[in-house]
Amino acid sequence: MDRPQLTRTAVIARGAEVADTSGFDSVTLAAIARSFGVRTPSLYTHVRDLAALRDGITVLALDELAERIGDAIAGRSGYDALVGFGAAHRGYVEEHPGRWESLQRHAGADAVAAPAARRIVRVTDAVLLGYGISGEDRTHATRIVGSALNGFLNLERIGSFAHSTPRAEQSWHELIDALHFVLAHWHDRERLRTKERS
Amino acid sequence: MDRPQLTRTAVIARGAEVADTSGFDSVTLAAIARSFGVRTPSLYTHVRDLAALRDGITVLALDELAERIGDAIAGRSGYDALVGFGAAHRGYVEEHPGRWESLQRHAGADAVAAPAARRIVRVTDAVLLGYGISGEDRTHATRIVGSALNGFLNLERIGSFAHSTPRAEQSWHELIDALHFVLAHWHDRERLRTKERS
DNA sequence: GGGTAGTTCCTAATGGTATTAGGATCGGGG
DNA sequence: CCCCGATCCTAATACCATTAGGAACTACCC
Numbered sequence: 060m061d062r063p064q065l066t067r068t069a070v071i072a073r074g075a076e077v078a079d080t081s082g083f084d085s086v087t088l089a090a091i092a093r094s095f096g097v098r099t100p101s102l103y104t105h106v107r108d109l110a111a112l113r114d115g116i117t118v119l120a121l122d123e124l125a126e127r128i129g130d131a132i133a134g135r136s137g138y139d140a141l142v143g144f145g146a147a148h149r150g151y152v153e154e155h156p157g158r159w160e161s162l163q164r165h166a167g168a169d170a171v172a173a174p175a176a177r178r179i180v181r182v183t184d185a186v187l188l189g190y191g192i193s194g195e196d197r198t199h200a201t202r203i204v205g206s207a208l209n210g211f212l213n214l215e216r217i218g219s220f221a222h223s224t225p226r227a228e229q230s231w232h233e234l235i236d237a238l239h240f241v242l243a244h245w246h247d248r249e250r251l252r253t254k255e256r257s
Numbered sequence: 258m259d260r261p262q263l264t265r266t267a268v269i270a271r272g273a274e275v276a277d278t279s280g281f282d283s284v285t286l287a288a289i290a291r292s293f294g295v296r297t298p299s300l301y302t303h304v305r306d307l308a309a310l311r312d313g314i315t316v317l318a319l320d321e322l323a324e325r326i327g328d329a330i331a332g333r334s335g336y337d338a339l340v341g342f343g344a345a346h347r348g349y350v351e352e353h354p355g356r357w358e359s360l361q362r363h364a365g366a367d368a369v370a371a372p373a374a375r376r377i378v379r380v381t382d383a384v385l386l387g388y389g390i391s392g393e394d395r396t397h398a399t400r401i402v403g404s405a406l407n408g409f410l411n412l413e414r415i416g417s418f419a420h421s422t423p424r425a426e427q428s429w430h431e432l433i434d435a436l437h438f439v440l441a442h443w444h445d446r447e448r449l450r451t452k453e454r455s
Numbered sequence: 456g457g458g459t460a461g462t463t464c465c466t467a468a469t470g471g472t473a474t475t476a477g478g479a480t481c482g483g484g485g
Numbered sequence: 486c487c488c489c490g491a492t493c494c495t496a497a498t499a500c501c502a503t504t505a506g507g508a509a510c511t512a513c514c515c
Contacts, residue, residue: 065492089472100474101493109473163361165415195423199431202409202418206432210408211400217363220400225393233397234404240446241435248438263463287501297502299464307502 065095067105071115078116078157086113086157114167120158121175124151128182136189138239144186145208145235152212163213190242200245204238263293265303269313276314276355284311284355312365318356319373322349326380334387336437342384343406343433350410361411388440398443402436 073094078086088109092099106112127150131143152159170176183201192200211234214220220227241248271292276284286307290297304310325348329341350357368374381399390398409432412418418425439446 087472088474098494099472100476100495103474104492163411163415171416171420198421198423199428202412202425202428203405203432203435205417206408206412207401207405208408209412210404210406213361213411214400214404214407217361218369219403222369223396225396227400230397230400234401236446237401237439240439240442244438248434285501286503296465298466298504301503302463 065097065101065105067115070095070102070105071112071119074112075116075119075155075158075161078161079155080157083113083116083157083160086116088112110167111169113161114170116158117161117164117166117170118173118175120155120161121170121173121179123155123158124148124162125175125178125182127151128179132182132186136186137243140186140189141204141239141242142235144183144204145231145238148208148212149231152216156216159212159216163209187242190245192242192245196245200242203241207234207238263295263299263303265313268293268300268303269310269317272310273314273317273353273356273359276359277353278355281311281314281355281358284314286310308365309367311359312368314356315359315362315364315368316371316373318353318359319368319371319377321353321356322346322360323373323376323380325349326377330380330384334384336441338384338387339402339437339440340433342381342402343429343436346406346410347429350414354414357410357414361407385440388443390440390443394443398440401439405432405436 070091073091074086077090077094081090088102088106089099091112092102102112106115124147127147128144131147132140135143180201183205184197187197187200187204190200211231215227220230268289271289272284275288275292279288286300286304287297289310290300300310304313322345325345326342329345330338333341378399381403382395385395385398385402388398409429413425418428
């Protein structure tokens with residue numbers, strides 16, 4: 060009788076595949092057990108409970124995303140880095156929608172404290188340093204860029220852009236350009252705004 | 258024997274309360290039935306199934322949100338309208354987090370086709386008209402503004418800003434200002450960008 | 456006024472989910 | 486060679502959604 064080779068890592072990886080295929084809500088211990096040809100309770104040897112499994116997928120996603128972003132902005136700065144940063148996100152959502160979904164929720168303490176979470180903040184900071192933004196402004200800018208990309212990708216994912224023209228693709232480029240515009244003029248924004256009002 | 262006064266509307270309203278209190282995932286037919294002092298199957302008289310109940314909450318949320326936005330931008334334009342538009346969203350998330358959550362997902366066809374969905378698009382358009390943006394650009398601008406606000410509010414909701422300073426509140430103002438900057442310079446953005454490069 | 460039809464709630468039953476308890480089986484180390 | 490721990494199993498409990506079919510109440514019609 061050959062015992063299936065289960066592992067915490069394998070279980071979480073399978074969960075991530077299920078998420079990408081059928082949505083994060085379909086990540087269920089029963090489904091994963093079935094896919095391994097194993098009974099549900101057997102999974103409890105490798106994973107504390109369903110919440111831990113889901114948090115594991117979140118940490119996996121954070122890791123993979125951080126690596127992609129790192130690769131995408133390596134050796135680039137300014138606009139090029141921003142484009143790479145965005146493309147890394149968008150590519151990840153397209154290839155791994157379920158894992159991305161796992162990031163759009165309150166995660167458990169383990170996931171929040173994961174090194175990968177800090178890593179993503181760090182690479183984002185690196186992009187903004189290229190624009191000469193530092194101090195508290197960098198936090199604001201990080202949040203603005205993160206919000207815009209995250210929001211666009213989620214709206215696109217849930218189909219908000221599906222029923223109108225032009226294609227979301229074009230709006231994505233406009234979004235990146237708009238972000239570049241904001242970042243590039245971060246420090247003279249006040250001056251321009253004043254000029255506008257006069 | 259006094260029968261509880263159940264109604265489709267009442268069931269959905271109760272569902273919305275449950276969502277706001279315990280999260281959208283806690284919206285369950287069993288929980289709603291309990292809160293009415295009624296057995297679960299009794300709800301099927303008023304609601305087709307769980308999915309229909311959830312879609313009902315989504316439509317309710319769309320309606321309430323559209324009304325708030327309408328009130329917030331009435332008689333305003335430009336920056337003031339943008340501030341009101343944002344405040345309407347942010348206030349709604351704060352007061353009704355579960356209903357907001359109901360908007361962050363693939364909704365059923367009924368919900369997508371709801372008049373309220375079009376109404377929100379319309380009021381957003383009204384804000385952008387104040388900036389003199391029209392045609393395809395207005396679609397792009399709508400998506401950019403929607404993405405940024407939506408993304409910020411979701412990241413704030415899932416706690417992404419909770420573990421760093423400064424307070425999210427400040428970043429929110431920066432975000433609104435950045436959006437105003439983008440919208441106000443929508444048409445001379447190309448010129449400014451060129452100047453920047455020279 | 457009494458029967459009747461429709462509405463609304465009920466109980467009963469099925470099947471899917473997570474989770475715990477405790478038993479069997481296989482491997483490696485004394 | 487035997488024991489022990491790891492890994493998987495079966496059995497059981499407790500939720501959940503959903504369907505089938507019965508009872509009671511309301512309103513209406515004759």
